Structures are given as structure tokens and as C-alpha cells.
Amino acid sequence: MTIRAVRGVHDILPGEGEKWRRVERIARDVFDSYGYEEIRLPIFERTELFARTIGEATDIVQKEMYTFQDRGGDSVTLRPEATAGLLRAYIEHGLFVHPKPIKLYTMGPMFRYERPQAGRYRQFHQLDVEALGDEHASLDAEMIAMLVEFFRRLDLAQRLQVEINSLGDEKPECRPRYRTELVRYLRANADRLCEECRERIERNPLRVLDCKKPECRRVLDRAPALGDFLCADCAAHFGKTREYLEATGVPHVVSPRLVRGLDYYMRTTFELTTTELGAQNAVAGGGRYDGLIKLLGGPPDPGIGFAVGVERVVQLLPDEGPEAWEGRRVGVFLIPLGEEPLKRLLPIANQLRSKGLVVEVGHGERKLGRELERANKLPQAKRLGVLQAVILGPDELARGEAIVRELKSGTQRTVPLSGLVDELLALGGRA
């Protein structure tokens, strides 16, 4: 066999690519409209950046990172998520001097060494949005509303559920107090938990909460609820967030078991889930990470953000027929019959292209029938559903004319070469 793509990565072929462009275009439109600015980041960073932000105890850091030494001996890692790099840039370039909140988004490939599966790849793509320097609950609500708006514009919102939760913060009377209580309860019932959860009790007890195994569920149903242990500030923040969401008209459910996999989350966490993607039900997820920026050596700014899994979104999008592209751009197929006609058509092709038309030029050697046949099979014809053909042979050239043929109907007429460009522009190249 010849060389194949590396395991877990995939090529996005032209047909599928249309969906990607749509997702990215709508993302930019929506995020821009909420005042976010695009930032472009490197896809690899120093390894310690991820180790410090994501958490040493997480699966991502322990076994999923693409880490290697570069030729200078530095340990670098292909980014497994975008937040760390974005915060690094935020601090490095002093973006925090601007009025808060600083609203940024980025998009691109992420890398995690995992066993590929439906909706899960080793190179996958995320849209990543972060708002830094503002801890007001209205920002949490706005961000979730914006995320829902993005999916509404894709006509997917009704197929998704918004789940939110609050993880509290690290003040002693808040999450730590709950953690102590939870560990006590879990230890007391350890014999009824799965093996994995028993280990997690000591390492990362909160993660036990979203174990899906029935045996664990039975224990967890009676476990103390984090919501009951939130400190006054966190409870108020969560309450306000929900009020603002309701005021904005964003339906959501509170999921007490929604505990996200990265260590840095606190207070608001949220996920958009679907039942249509097999085991990978999260299409987007995010949360608040107050304290993380300071941990990286920056100012004590709070932050909140989310990531959208582009592959999963694309999978939810229906296949579109040609009508989706019809009228968006137009196609013209120029058919020269021979060398001289070809030379005459080349500058015309470029004039049309500069006006926004999609133009294909034959090379003048194939038979006319073949060229017309090919015109029907061009990607432009399939996707645009429209095409005008221009036929220019020696006879027409001698008379200073060309034939403009509408491919769908097969009707054609003769136009002077001098007016050809204007004629096609007036037609819009459309059928």
C-alpha cells in the first residue's frame, strides 16, 4: 500500500469542505456581532504551558499529548486545546491593558492521542472563544446565549440541549468543603463503586460524579450535591447567570453532575449535548476559570470560555442539494476550438473572474461535444447548478463573434466578441 494518512486524522474533501466553510463563516459572523475579535495562535507551545493549565492529573496531560523535543532540545506539545495558548498570548502581549472584558476567539486544529472513534479524532478542530477580565454573571449568560445563537444560525439549536452547572470556587467554605464531604461519602460507599471510581476518590473525586455506570449512579444519586455547598458568592453568581439566561430566552437545564475534565474550571460550567452522535454527546463545552491567568504569571483576571467541536457540528449538518449554492456564485465555461480562439478567450476569462464569476477555460484541443459534456460534470456545474458555455471556433473568431449557450436549456445565440464580457456579466452567468 502507498502512504496513508496517520491514524486518527482525516482529510476534508471538497464536498464536505463546503460545510466547514459555512460553520466557520457563521462562527465569525456571530462572534463578531458580540464584539469578539479573532486571534490566531501557534498550534504548538512549550509543554509546561499545558501541564500547568490543564492539570497534571488529567487524562489529557497524562496520556493524550503529542509531545516531542525540537532540535534545540525544548519540549514542545501540539496543543490539545486552545485556552492555554490564548491565555499565554494574552499575558505575553499585555492585552489585559485594554478595557475589560477582552473578548477573543480563534479556530483551528487540536491534537490528542486517543483511540479514534465516532466523533473523536487525533487531529480535530475547535472554535474557541474566551472573555477575559470580567466576572459578572451577565457575561456568563451572554456567552452561553451567543453559543446558542451560533447553533440557531446553523439550524441546529433545536437538536441540542444546554446543560449548566456551577462548580463553586476554591474558597475553603465552598468547593473544598464539598470535596471533603463528598470524599467522606464515597469512601463510606466505596465497595459499591466501580474500580475506576474507587481510584478517583483520592485523585479527583469530583470526576466520580459524572461516571455513567449504573452501579455508581445508584451511589451517586444519594451523594451530597455540590449545589448545596456553594458559598454565598458562588450561589449568587449561579443564580444570576440563570436569571440572565432566562431573560435572554435561552432554555437550559441544570445538570448537577456536569463536571468538566480540565482542572481549571470553576463556577459556571456548561455543555451543549446531542443524542445524535453516538457516545460523543458533547458538541460544545466550556466554563469559567477565574485564577488561571494569575497562575500563568498574568494579572489576577477572571476568565470564561468555551470550545466547539467542528467535526461534530459538521456531522450534524444535513447534506445540502445544489440549491444551497445556486445563485451564490456563477459559472462560465469557455470553449475555444483551436489555438487562436484560446488566446482570444484567455484575457476574457480573467476579466470575468475579476468580476467574481467562476470561470473554466478549455484548452482548445478537445472535441466540442466532449467539452460540453465535461461542462456538465464540473464541480461548479454540480454545486452551482448553473453554467453558461461560450463557444469560440475559427469561424466565429473570423466574424468577431462568439456563441453563448445556456447549458440547462440548450438555447444559444451569437454575440459580438467586443460585448461578450458585458453580456455574460449581465446574464450573471446564470441559467
Next chain:
RNA sequence: GUGACCGUAGCUCAAUUGGUUAGAGCACUGGACUGUGGCUCCAGGGGUUGUGGGUUCGAUUCCCAUCGGUCACCCCA
């Protein structure tokens, strides 16, 4: 990392209990049609049956290993 199922042409699939030269449709190229397409007909190019080993007179078929794919666990977007 664990488990299950699956690997035949670019794509979708055939190939009798293991039996000669592995076929078909679609797609592609050319011809019928020396300047008018979407139909039809004909022809052609394309395969070390994922790879390596084993059993056998003989393997696409049976066995083992390996690589890859798919799905699930795990985890997450």
C-alpha cells in the same frame, strides 16, 4: 490502554463446501458522432484480494501475527 466487528479496482459490492486467467455497476479515458452536452452502445486503463507468515496439490475463502478501519469502554470538542 481494553474489547467487539470488519479489510477484494478511485467508490459500492460479487466470486459456488478451498478449485483454472478475481468479476460487475458507478467513475475515468477514448471511439461510434472530423463543430453542439446531459441518453445509448463499444473499447480501454486500472488489483502483488491491507501486509507478513502458516495449513494445503491449490487460499479472496481456513489459522496466526501485524497494520488499518468502524463502534464501544475510557475521556472529551
